[in-house]
Amino acid sequence: MSLFKKLFGSKQKKEASGTGADERGKFMPEIKLPTDEKFTINFKKNGGKFLYCDSLEEIHECFNNILSENNWTKEHICCLDPKLNDLFKKYKFSNSNNCHNATLLLSPCENLVADNGAILISSNQIKESKLNDLPDNFIIFATTSQLVDTIGEGLRGIKNKNKNQIPTNITTIKHFSIQEEKDFLTYGSSSKNLYLLLLEDL
Incomplete structure (x- = not known):
């Protein structure tokens, strides 16, 4: 699965194929997109920022770029x-129950849920914290093997x-622009400024 190629593939190839949605009749069955492609489209539509990486070195490089772009330091x-603390141990993050x-x-x-471009999280990641109590900015680290079609x-x-103990506090984040909170359509949901660091592991 090469998500990167799908995102940044050759334009000429697409144009030459001439099988765009516009040329299909309105009663034709909908084309079933691959899970990774569907997730990418929906995630970006939700306002998420996406960084695809082939290696852990690239993950660290992209992480550094995000920090410098936003003037964030390890204290933030x-x-x-x-x-994850171990994977990014050189940064010496605060590892407490209080963020x-x-x-x-x-x-x-x-x-990563393809049909609505959402991020599925639970108490395994955020303990018992409510999304509203967590920072407005998220960097999510995930792998391509975590892609699923539906919630x-x-x-x-x-x-x-988690057969022995099913996690609690299971929720999704699917609005990735802070200003969307003012929109009545997203009332009651927690919007986050979210970056996704996606590592290819398939």
Whole structure:
């Protein structure tokens, strides 16, 4: 699966094929997009910022670029996940149950949901914190193997992985522009300025 090629593939190839949606009749069945492509389209439509990486070196490089672009330092960052703390150990993040004073949360997730471009998270990542109590800025670290088609598929996966103790506080983030909170269509949802660092692992 090469998400990068799908995102930045050759324009000429697309133009030459001439099988655009406009040329299909309105009663033709909808073309079923691959999971990764569908997620990319919906995630970007939701306002998320997407960085695809082939290696951990690229992940660290993109992470540094995000920090410098926003003038964030390690003092601004909260990371509640021990494995992620280890992966980014050179930064020496604050690893506490309280992220109230942080500007940014670095976190893994349960799944990336293709049909609505959402990020599925649980108490495994954010403990018992409510989304509103966490910083407005998120950097989510995920791998391509975490892509699922639907929330239902993601929930089944969580249940299968955590048979002894199913996590609580399961929720999705699907609005990635802070100003959207003022829109009545997103009332009651928590918008986050969200970057996704996606590592190819398939």
